[in-house]
Amino acid sequence: MTLGTAMSDLQRFHLHLVSDSTGETLEAMAKAALVQFENVRAEKHMWPMVRTPRQMERIMEFVEDRPGLVMYTLVNEDIRRELTRRCAALNIPHVSVLDPVIESLGQFLGARSRGLPGRQHEMDRHYFDRIDALHFTMAHDDGQLATGLMSADIILVGVSRTSKTPTSIYLANKGFKTANVPFVPNAPLPPELEGPLDALVVGLTASPDRLVQVRTNRLRTIKEAPSTSYVDMQAIKEEVLACRRLCSAHQWPVIDVTRRSIEETAAAVLRLHSAREAGLSDGGK
Template sequence: MNDSKEINFHLHLVSDSTAETVSSVARASIAQFDGVEIEEHTWPLVRTKAQVDKVLKGIRETGGFVMYTMADKHLRKHLKKNCEEMGIPCISAIARMITVLSEWMDKKTTFHKPGRQHELDEDYFNRVEAINFALTHDDGQSVWDLEEADVVLVGASRTSKSPTSMYLAYRGFRAANVPYVTGVPLPDIVHKLKNPLVVGLTISPDVLVQIRKNRLLSINEQKSTDYTDIERVKEELVQVRRVFTKNRWPVIDVTRRSVEETTANIIQMFEKRKYQREKGSK
């Protein structure tokens, strides 16, 4: 094997869930090799044949290596069959991954470096920086440099903006969130953002009222206010939806979604937007 050569390739991570497992396993495996640079493509929430076909289109355009975690055997078979036809390695995240990667890249692992997947590399520091960014740009803070964000979340109070921002940061994305308050215009800069992906978060009025009531109870506040009045909340959500529509921002309904699922959706949007921009610049 030629251990001195530099390796650069596209890595496609396909999952029927949030892609956390396949992403973690892939990074831990790649960390076992010196001189390897990858361009990661994450495909979360792939649960239908049509979605697999969309993934296959992306794989066909870039080539590379495919790793997956999918429970549906028919979808797995469809993915693997098409990858085989393209001559592209496609393995489960629980397969003998390091061995397969080693054979495919013609490169030995560096097993003499224990705990290597946890070393303080550039990815680690980028993640720390993303977390600091999310903390300093939470709940409408530091709006003057929102253009530096990867993702900006907008929504009414208690629509999971902050936890979603932090989860995005954990995944390495510089996320900020800005609250919508009835009668208070959003900062002008939010409407003019060019670089970040701006995403609107919404929720069912009934669920939002219950969440807000629980929040007030947690701080021993039991007075009835407009904050938890169902009719006021309905109007608030209608108003913020108009703002989303006016600015043509994509919208995610978080009513029945976990923070992890919402984050996976946003990352999917981000990657699609990034690909379209790169394709349009060529």
């Protein structure tokens, strides 16, 4: 198959994401669903913070010009009614992605939902906990602040270029105070890591082949010559082995991030954290 044929086989369509809040939940659900289909490309149109029927009218005028699938998270009945009425008139498919979840919860709890738009983004205690976690994580990024680790929920220890920083920020956005400490051969770790900690400590490693590739690209980006031990295959093999030995000596679980996205690595860390909180054993593999 030629490239031209492959491109012609690509199915394109308009995807309208309508939300009465920021649209983050809706976009994440759409993304998770789209990856299940090959040769499909959605032209996404985001419509966040839709709070009035008049806003919906204007959106539907746009949808009429670019028909496709409409996915929405709307709790206000008047706005939902306007959307479903117009979609039905235009014969445009539409789906409320949270309805099955809310209905199931309602049946399980024997209660009705409150129907408040953007409830998950209110500036409540959990919101400020997330802000505190982000401040803590940024202050303890890449070993910048060696003290204060006793206050961490999670500590990531890993060799260079194992995505410690983005993983830490992702975890912080979930409300976990996360510090990350670089493993440098023959360099001492912060003293607090040598004693008992309430935090979950997790080691991050990757295959030497992958590390050589990522580190070489990094040096090219900053216009440095890739002729140091930083990208030497044998040196990296020894570095990874030393890191694994350190984690084994401290009985820290290790996660290989070679084929994991940031989200997958964070999910593995959170699984370890939940297992630890529940008193269960989980090797993190």
